[in-house]
Amino acid sequence: MNAFGPKAWVQQHWDWRAATNFMFGGTGAGLLAVAAFASPAPELAFEVALLLIAAGLTAVWLEIGRKLRAVHVMFNPLTSWMTRESLAAAVLFGCAIAYLAFGDAWLRVAAGIAACAFLFCQALILRASKGIPAWRMPEVVPLILSSGLAEGAGVLLVFDAQPVVLALFGLAVLVRSLAWSGYRGALGQPGAQAALEPAGKLLMQLGTVAPLALLLASLLLPQAAALAGIAALAAGWRLKFVLVARASFNQGFALPQLPVRGAR
Numbered sequence: 001m002n003a004f005g006p007k008a009w010v011q012q013h014w015d016w017r018a019a020t021n022f023m024f025g026g027t028g029a030g031l032l033a034v035a036a037f038a039s040p041a042p043e044l045a046f047e048v049a050l051l052l053i054a055a056g057l058t059a060v061w062l063e064i065g066r067k068l069r070a071v072h073v074m075f076n077p078l079t080s081w082m083t084r085e086s087l088a089a090a091v092l093f094g095c096a097i098a099y100l101a102f103g104d105a106w107l108r109v110a111a112g113i114a115a116c117a118f119l120f121c122q123a124l125i126l127r128a129s130k131g132i133p134a135w136r137m138p139e140v141v142p143l144i145l146s147s148g149l150a151e152g153a154g155v156l157l158v159f160d161a162q163p164v165v166l167a168l169f170g171l172a173v174l175v176r177s178l179a180w181s182g183y184r185g186a187l188g189q190p191g192a193q194a195a196l197e198p199a200g201k202l203l204m205q206l207g208t209v210a211p212l213a214l215l216l217a218s219l220l221l222p223q224a225a226a227l228a229g230i231a232a233l234a235a236g237w238r239l240k241f242v243l244v245a246r247a248s249f250n251q252g253f254a255l256p257q258l259p260v261r262g263a264r
Contacts, residue, residue: 008191008249011132019244020059022122023237026144028052029119030152032096036112038156038164045156046096046111053118057089081128085121092118119148126243134192134247139183144240146176151236154211154229161218161225170215173232177208180239195247199239207235 028049035045076083092114099107123144126135134140153169180203187193214228 008133008189008251010246011248011250014244014248015063016241016245017059017063019241021056022126022144022240022244023056024052024059025056026119026122026148026240027151027155027233027236028056029092029115029122030148030150031155032092032115032152033112033119034149034153034156034165034168035160036108036115038168039160039162041160042108043100044159046100048155049115049152050093050096053089053092081121081124085118085125088114088118088121119145122148131251132248133189133251134187134196134243134249137183137186139179139186140243142179143176143183146172146179147236147240150176150207151233154232154236157229158226161222166215166218166225169229169232170212173208173211176236177204180204189249191249192247195249196239196242199235199242203235203239205235207232207239 028051031045031052032049035042035049039045073080073082073086077087092111095107095111095114098104099111123141126132126140126144127138129135150169150172153165153172156165157169180200184193184196184200187196211228211232214224214231218225218228
């Protein structure tokens, strides 16, 4: 059956500012989660994570036409993943700042759990966007989760290359590559495929192969661990930017049948 209709076009509601929230916020949440459970001294990591998350939320706030209406995002916890993301952010900041002030171990764990919840909400924000084929796929959830953790562990390597962090980073990078392969294989929209392909190749080469090679090199040259983290971070940010701002083609529409005038 033939289909008629215009080609899908990239949505115009979310631009680089929304992408920045997924880039900075996802990395910050991943950093805080990994630091909370793997770093013996996570104070600096917590501070950097909070700055990244705050920068991401500020960027998406700048996208709002009427800035004072941003508080309305808190009013729909039963239906909106954006509301749940905002609530997770509030808990995250509260627990993390309290931990930095008082140092209680349970606050550290609570902040880590809230960071995981924040990252999960970000993934479900995309999954719930039914009008964008590249976002609504179930495979986008493990991709966003694994990318946030890989990016966060990569940032942590810059100033805390403990063996457990190295192991978690390597595992997260491998899982992210598998998540990308599953996502890419399920993506059926040609426009989104074409937009994502260069970023996907970069993710596999600069964001997977290079970091794993640098991890091995770090056994002889410890500074290589930081380079591995930076490479994984750069590739992850590139993929997220393209996914949100360049590959976000809408569904478009099709007309399976056209009306035909009857003969007079």
